[in-house]
Amino acid sequence: MAVPRQNCTCQTTIPATSAWVSQQLREAFPDDSAPKYVIFDRGAQFNEEVADTIKSFDISPKRTSFRSPWQNGIAERFVGNCRRDVLDHVIVLNERHLKRLMSEYIRYYHEDRTHLGLEKQTPSCRVVSSASKKHCEVIAIPRLGGLHHRYDMAA
Secondary structure: OOOOOOOOOOOOOOOOOOOHHHHHHHHHHHOOOOOOOOEEEOOOOOOOHHHHHHHOOEEOOOOOOOOOHHHHHHEEEEEEEHHHHOOOOOOOOOOOHHHHHHHHHHHHHHOOEEEHHHHOOOOOOOOOOOOOOOOOOEEEEHHHHOOOOEEOOOO
């Protein structure tokens, strides 16, 4: 016997407006806990009302460059990598701890982490050592408190 389906009252997503974004900002930064700046794109919902709300918190609004939608993808990719590589694995204790983690992650990201877009090189162009000897010892250099490692050949 077939069970009749019940009618589903699905709500459609309402597009974000500048008033909604401004309210979300007010709720996101209570008690003078605002960052130094906020980066946002040139979407219609980020108009002067939103910029004024951001400035009222003593935050510098930073917009992505005009006709440069590729910047959004780069920023989102970095934030996603940071979240997956560090923040999903660490409990952040306070702002000072977060700043230390982020500075260590940025150093790791540029000096140790290989990038497919750079043909598995690092942005700082770290020289990759080759295994020329048969019995070379590989050493692990801990990064980010041992969460990640850089591997090198022993001298």
